[in-house]
Amino acid sequence: MRPGGPPGSDLELEKQALTEQAQSLQSALDAIKKRLEELRSGPARRARRDAHGRPLGDCEDTRGMMIAIASGKGGTGKTTVSVNLARVCRFPVQLLDCDVEEPNAHLFLKGTLRRQEEVSILTPRVDPALCDGCGECSRLCQYHAIVSFGTQPLLFPELCHGCGGCAKVCPRHAIRDTGRRIGVVETLQSDHIELLQGRLDVGVAMAPPLIRAVKARLDNATPAILDAPPGTSCPVITTLNGADFVVLVTEPTPFGLHDLSLAVEMIAELGMRFGVVVNRMGIGDDRVHGFCLERNIPLLLEIPDDRRIAEAYSRGVLLVDALPEYRVCFEDLLQRTLGSPKAEEA
Ligand code: SF4
């Protein structure tokens, strides 16, 4: 007879159960030890190279980083900064053209169109057979997109933000949501740059939903540069939302200073980290510099008022391709923005 008792006895069964428990605890312990080893040694860095065989640099350090390029007004050189910054990246990068009313980054990158996807928002439709004209929908809508005067409501689709609120409050379930196309999101590839651009349909004034659709295609494993629309209104806020760092592009003129100060106020409200790029240095005066100095705002780059830059721009040629001596300036800007924002915070 075995010391644990005869086979099938209570003692033998208990011994078997304890042995199984001990084995399972040992495997769990082994798995924990293995994971601890992995964490101590750190993630293996991938030895990746770009299309030209160049090392991908700090790709692992910047994955998922998002920087936005914005300005208080149009025509300050925001797109110039965005596309040249993307060009000098030595790793795959996403460039999001969020200026959906007038996307123009593609003019410089000349990428290959890979995808075009329609974007729609929900728009209400009222069933006259069910509606009794109670006006609940009209009272709820803050955008005055559905209006009732004790009658079946009138709809103004161009004002509708597609929130779905009116359908929810309708006591007679007379409202159904239908889709309304507002534009497209296009995906282009240009060397190591994946360009995502929104294009609003003519006559549509609903930029934020389309910008959100562009941003929904962000790849969390790839750093991204967002070219924001000009100004300080909703489309800009929608673009900046979630960015790790904002680059504000301005010109050294009184108008530039005025719009920069508005943009700085907006960024301060949002509590975001930012710095300034001064484009067309040499025109105007030094009040933008004084403003930055006074408020301790980092001056990230100064681009001179160089006729050759304007000529390259008018031909749709990238500044760093036409004038390679400027490449180092954008590489430095890249390092100060996309290259290290999270590291600086740590
Ligand atoms: S809430 Fe419904 S029932 Fe009332 S007016 Fe609007 S659609 Fe008609």
Ligand code: SF4
């Ligand atoms: S969906 Fe929202 S914005 Fe559009 S009509 Fe209804 S309540 Fe107004």
